[in-house]
Amino acid sequence: MIDESLGFIVSSLPWWLAAPILQLTVLTVGMALDETYVNRTTVLTGAIATHVHIFVAGDAGILVSVYADLGLIIGAYGLYAYVIDGYVSGWFRILAFFVYSPLSVFLVILTAGPTLFGIEPLFVPALALAGYGNVQLREYLRPDDPYYFGPESQAEFEAVIEAETTAGASAETAASGGATATAGAATAETGSETPADTHATGEAPSAGAATPNGAGPAGDPASQPAAETANGSQATTTDSVDDSADFDRPDAEPAAAADSSERGILPKFMRRL
Known part of the structure; x- marks a missing residue:
């Protein structure tokens, strides 16, 4: 007692x-x-x-x-x-x-x-x-x-396991595909950026020659604001491309898990053990 x-x-x-x-x-x-x-x-x-x-x-x-x-x-x-x-x-x-x-x-x-x-x-x-x-x-x-x-039968239980395994493999494939696409896009953007230094050859443009931006003769003061505007627009575009490359693109969303017969407080991840 x-x-x-x-x-x-x-x-x-x-x-x-x-x-x-x-x-x-x-x-x-x-x-x-x-x-x-x-x-x-x-x-x-x-x-x-x-x-x-x-x-x-x-x-x-x-x-x-x-x-x-x-x-x-x-x-x-x-x-x-x-x-x-x-x-x-x-x-x-x-x-x-x-x-x-x-x-x-x-x-x-x-x-x-x-x-x-x-x-x-x-x-x-x-x-x-x-x-x-x-x-x-x-x-x-x-x-x-x-x-x-x-589950009402062994076949139903095996079908649930197979569906969850397939869903998990699909999610991993989608995630790896998204990472590959992100890396490829970053590589393409890096390759598209080429140096454009007009003074690299050491030759000065002639007085009557047009500027690289097509803004008129180099000695024409009226053409200088247009050239500066065009150069500023090009620099802004390049900066925006560089900034966008710094941000990580979101990976693909994982595929939804298949429906199962689980209920109560059963932790779904325990089935993978």
């Missing part, structure tokens, strides 16, 4: 009140993970709640002990399937709905006290009553189902 101890919240409560609160909390978390009454994680949370009862009670019969231990093993498989949003077989679905549902766990814990030669005589009737209750709940909620087990 566990005595009450000083502490906060649960530990400050008497054991007979703290234990049910912990068990109900664990069962509620299991239902919340996949947002439904029975799912791939409720088997594990049900087994944990049963072990909490065993630790509080100090001992348990053979059936409840085996029930809790098997629940941990099966629940670990269900948790793995939940993490990768994988397909679970029919045997798991049957056990999860009829043997390890929250109602089944609740009735098993409730009737686990009396033992006869180390065996709980009310264990099997508790599971039978819970199974009947689950069937009635399913009929009451039709057409909705009080359970969710992820």
Whole structure:
């Protein structure tokens, strides 16, 4: 028997009140993970709640002990399937709905006290009553189902994985293509810029010759403002090209990920592990 101890919240409560609160909390978390009454994680949370009862009670019969231990093993498989949003077989679905549902766990814990030669005589009737209750709940909620087990078939799960892999490859290809296009444009702009120094050859334009900008004779004062304007426009254009080359062009947007059957708080990136 566990005595009450000083502490906060649960530990400050008497054991007979703290234990049910912990068990109900664990069962509620299991239902919340996949947002439904029975799912791939409720088997594990049900087994944990049963072990909490065993630790509080100090001992348990053979059936409840085996029930809790098997629940941990099966629940670990269900948790793995939940993490990768994988397909679970029919045997798991049957056990999860009829043997390890929250109602089944609740009735098993409730009737686990009396033992006869180390065996709980009310264990099997508790599971039978819970199974009947689950069937009635399913009929009451039709057409909705009080359970969710992820993909309905292995082929559907593999199709989701293939779609996500294809989408990821497309996103990487689009990103690399955008980077290549940016580098090519920068190279083209650099190659198009050629030096235009009119004094490089050391020859001065003749007095009657036209200026390179076609503004009239070099000695004509009327032609100088036009030449300066043309030269200033050319310099402004070159500066704008240089400035635009300094800014990075945005890469291509990644392709949208394919739809999947994930729900709840499942992290999508975990499936890639």
